[in-house]
Amino acid sequence: MALKRIAPSVLAADFANLQRDVEMINNSAADWFHIDIMDGVFVPNISFGMPVLRDIVKHANKTIDVHLMIVNPDRYIKTFADLGSNILTVHYEACTHLHRTLQAIKAEGMQAGVAINPHTSVSLLEDIINDIDLVCIMSVNPGFGGQSFIDNTYKKIIQLREIITRNNANTIIEIDGGVTSKNAKKLIDAGADVLVAGSFVFKSSDPAQTIKELKEIIAI
Secondary structure (H helix, E strand, C coil): CCCCEEEEEHHHCCHHHHHHHHHHHHHCCCCEEEEEEEECCCCCCECCCHHHHHHHHHHCCCEEEEEEECCCHHHHHHHHHHCCCCEEEEEHHHCCCHHHHHHHHHHCCCEEEEEECCCCCHHHHHHHHHHCCEEEEECCCCCCCCCCCCCCHHHHHHHHHHHHHHCCCCCEEEEECCCCCCCHHHHHHHCCCEEEECHHHHCCCCHHHHHHHHHHHHHC
16 A cells, blocks of 8 residues: 655745745655646746745755646756756646656656646546656646635546556556645545645644644544
8 A cells, every 4th residue: 555645835835934844844744845836827826936946955855746837847847857856747738748748757867747637537647647657636726725625536536546556557646735634534545645735734823733633644
């Protein structure tokens, strides 16, 4: 059984105290850093770019899970590898030649992820599932933190898990958006491996304790 992981979303951190929040994640029970890069074109928001990622990586001592919500991600694959990304996830909807993009990510020594928006069917990934290390199912509409969880996500997790099993793939399933202590266990039970938590962690009174509680929930 695959290890179940928590990946706090740095997008929800306090950017006036970014080093403090990065060190909090380092010292917490979290497994990964989840870092959203938005261009204001693919999604209606702009997050942060390469200099901020470079500074995060400088202090982080856990897996760097980068989620590109940008058009033409191929232009930046080498850049994100050079910055220290361990996993690079591109959107299905942003890639004309997805197989080529995944091969380019792997050629730079990173694991290759594919994210799908709420309206995109997981069945579209079947022909390429053995080339994907991670599928990120968006459980909110991408672009902003703090949105409500979309219930259809559970069905998509079950369908994707069936595709992975049927093709004897090693792909892991990540859920991004609206994750809380109330739905974490149900997501894992449906077949998820990694839960991204942003606002729920960073808006809590004790983020490290919230991460610890999430880890305890998914370990049961």
